[in-house]
Amino acid sequence: MSGATLEAYLASYTANGDDLARDVAAVIQRLAKAALEIRKLVGQGALGAANASRGTSNADGDLRKNLDILSDDLFLSCLQGAPVACYASEELEKPVLLEPSARLAVAMDPLDGSSNIDANISVGTIFSVLPALKGPDVDPTQSFLQPGNRQLAAGFFLYGPQTALVLSLGKGTEIFIFSSRLGCFVEACKSVSIPERTSEFAINMSNYRHWEEAIRLYVDDCLAGSDGPRERDFNMRWIASLVAEAFRILCRGGIFLYPADGRKGYHQGRLRLVYEANPIAFLVENAGGAATSCVTRILDLIPENLHQRVPLAFGSRREVARVARYHVDPNMIGERAPLFGKRGLFRA
Numbered sequence: 001m002s003g004a005t006l007e008a009y010l011a012s013y014t015a016n017g018d019d020l021a022r023d024v025a026a027v028i029q030r031l032a033k034a035a036l037e038i039r040k041l042v043g044q045g046a047l048g049a050a051n052a053s054r055g056t057s058n059a060d061g062d063l064r065k066n067l068d069i070l071s072d073d074l075f076l077s078c079l080q081g082a083p084v085a086c087y088a089s090e091e092l093e094k095p096v097l098l099e100p101s102a103r104l105a106v107a108m109d110p111l112d113g114s115s116n117i118d119a120n121i122s123v124g125t126i127f128s129v130l131p132a133l134k135g136p137d138v139d140p141t142q143s144f145l146q147p148g149n150r151q152l153a154a155g156f157f158l159y160g161p162q163t164a165l166v167l168s169l170g171k172g173t174e175i176f177i178f179s180s181r182l183g184c185f186v187e188a189c190k191s192v193s194i195p196e197r198t199s200e201f202a203i204n205m206s207n208y209r210h211w212e213e214a215i216r217l218y219v220d221d222c223l224a225g226s227d228g229p230r231e232r233d234f235n236m237r238w239i240a241s242l243v244a245e246a247f248r249i250l251c252r253g254g255i256f257l258y259p260a261d262g263r264k265g266y267h268q269g270r271l272r273l274v275y276e277a278n279p280i281a282f283l284v285e286n287a288g289g290a291a292t293s294c295v296t297r298i299l300d301l302i303p304e305n306l307h308q309r310v311p312l313a314f315g316s317r318r319e320v321a322r323v324a325r326y327h328v329d330p331n332m333i334g335e336r337a338p339l340f341g342k343r344g345l346f347r348a
């Protein structure tokens, strides 16, 4: 590993003396410090008692783990004194006001994939940095209801076999790995580039019967492999940890889908727009990939509320575009059966 340290990378980002860039860099540095504390807690597993269930639910009704709460507390306290006007989190119903004169708003999923902790599967922390909206009548929540295309920075920490930081400051996406020898994050992959095409998809297949027809047909065609209209075999993955799936896709391509489905509470999918889909979409687009609500670009959606859910498809550009076509192009559905076969009409 011979890349720049996170500190050096952020120093070159702030070299032009821009105050906003300096604020963003300060926030990333604080988050990175707190993430190393979470890494220790996650690493203790059952020995640490931090992974036990609290028996309470968050604003979205998910069962909370101690570690969800601890992570939220830790990130909130690491941002005290930072140039951050307000903090929003999956674990808090409403944003917390920090320094009203500051320029930034930070939204976080403090611990993503926490239902996996007991199984020793990678979990992570997702963050989104937005400009804080100002004005006498501006409520802190409004800063978080800006479309994702206004994000100044976004990223996630992954607590896995390696502790990683995936970061975009708006131009490219970089991967840093924590070096325990050096005691800091070191750039491991400069300007990540997601391959345009893929033969790997990730979806929770157990929901098949609840999906709408467009998603079922897309998946049917992947499963048909070389005998179907795709004329090649597909591989499938499902880790049930968004950060782990995103990391794999950034490294080697693929598509992730968490679509809307017919179950109660899943009519807009499962994932949250403001602090899950938006930051992941920002990272993926800055790495040459695409992210949609299965139809519309995620980064153009205007959130209606802080904890809003959204159907999510992201990854290799041509594959994400193909999912949208199953929704909007009647030829993909109506004429699919007669054209099914070796004619190659639907090749991505």
Ligand SMILES: O=P(O)(O)OC[C@H]1O[C@](O)(COP(=O)(O)O)[C@@H](O)[C@@H]1O
Binding pocket: 062, 090, 109, 111, 112, 113, 114, 115, 204, 240, 241, 242, 243, 270
């Ligand atoms: O269990 P399911 O329905 O497959 O959902 C898995 C998804 O839920 C999540 O765990 C939701 O995140 P939280 O753990 O932060 O609630 C994602 O990481 C993952 O992609």
Ligand SMILES: [Mg+2]
Binding pocket: 109, 111, 112, 113, 242, 276
């Ligand atoms: Mg999450």
Ligand SMILES: [Mg+2]
Binding pocket: 068, 090, 109, 110, 111, 112, 113, 114
């Ligand atoms: Mg979470």
